[in-house]
Amino acid sequence: MSTASTASESATTIPGPKSMPGLTGAFYDGWVVTLRNLRRMTRIPEMVVFATIQPIMFVLLFAFVFGGAIPVGGGGTHAYREYLLPGIFTQTLAFTTGTTAVGLADDLHKGLVDRFRSLPMARSAVLLGRTVADWIQNLFVLAIMALCGLAVGWRIHGGFLKAVAAFLLVMLFSYAMSWIGAVIGLSVSTPETANTAGFIWLFPVTFVSNAFVPTSSLPGWLQPVAEWNPISSTVLGLRQLFGNPTGYAAGKIPDVLPMQHPGWVSLGWSVLILALFVPLAVRKYRSVSA
Numbered sequence: 001m002s003t004a005s006t007a008s009e010s011a012t013t014i015p016g017p018k019s020m021p022g023l024t025g026a027f028y029d030g031w032v033v034t035l036r037n038l039r040r041m042t043r044i045p046e047m048v049v050f051a052t053i054q055p056i057m058f059v060l061l062f063a064f065v066f067g068g069a070i071p072v073g074g075g076g077t078h079a080y081r082e083y084l085l086p087g088i089f090t091q092t093l094a095f096t097t098g099t100t101a102v103g104l105a106d107d108l109h110k111g112l113v114d115r116f117r118s119l120p121m122a123r124s125a126v127l128l129g130r131t132v133a134d135w136i137q138n139l140f141v142l143a144i145m146a147l148c149g150l151a152v153g154w155r156i157h158g159g160f161l162k163a164v165a166a167f168l169l170v171m172l173f174s175y176a177m178s179w180i181g182a183v184i185g186l187s188v189s190t191p192e193t194a195n196t197a198g199f200i201w202l203f204p205v206t207f208v209s210n211a212f213v214p215t216s217s218l219p220g221w222l223q224p225v226a227e228w229n230p231i232s233s234t235v236l237g238l239r240q241l242f243g244n245p246t247g248y249a250a251g252k253i254p255d256v257l258p259m260q261h262p263g264w265v266s267l268g269w270s271v272l273i274l275a276l277f278v279p280l281a282v283r284k285y286r287s288v289s290a
Helices: 003-013 024-045 045-066 076-094 095-111 110-118 125-152 160-187 190-200 202-207 221-227 230-242 261-289
Strands: none
Touching: 003 095, 024 125, 045 125, 076 095, 076 125, 076 160, 076 202, 076 230, 095 110, 095 125, 095 160, 095 190, 110 125, 125 160, 125 261, 160 190, 160 230, 160 261, 190 202, 230 261
């Protein structure tokens, strides 16, 4: 038998790598990409260092710079710090949008997406791996912020189960926001552009909310915008679950749905964002990698 025929027979009898079928395969492929992204984070110490320093800086800056200047409910500095921390949690984790956008834009720019295309893997795995890796990193960031908050006087008064519900609520919101970042990262040409596009719109969205001041202190025409802001419902939901000051006197919470039922509205916002941006991101990924 000739060498050519032997090689031909071997090529037909030895199967190549195949992707697992269906939804199970998509989750498996996504987990493999997640591990790849997590290993990359550990191999770049600067990423871990800055992921640690930024939340500490936010907590200390707002607690000590603004803590004595914005009294909440007549409780002085201590009350404002308890009022502040849920806003810091939500703002910092919402910035996952920019992190995800830059990460995906960087993968596109370096040609890694083209390499992934050559592998027998689900198309959604790259996006799933990126967003889940960023979510796991956010768990670490949230733990640091919580410990730092406890050090500056923040306390949980709502009990263990409500605290767990609060942390799950804000982590779900951060995961939903990362899919907005996925769409942005796939829509720009360079990581530098993704860095700008991923963060610039978050600042007005964050500050036109109740994250740092009660919505009642805003101009009248701006209050409805702030009250229906997803960040406002998430922050107020956290404050109620943690038992922290809400910024409103008893019985004075605005009679609008996001402020009356902030936890459920935040959950609804997260589900809506995922329902809109997950398929949009997958469609965008297919178009850029076609």
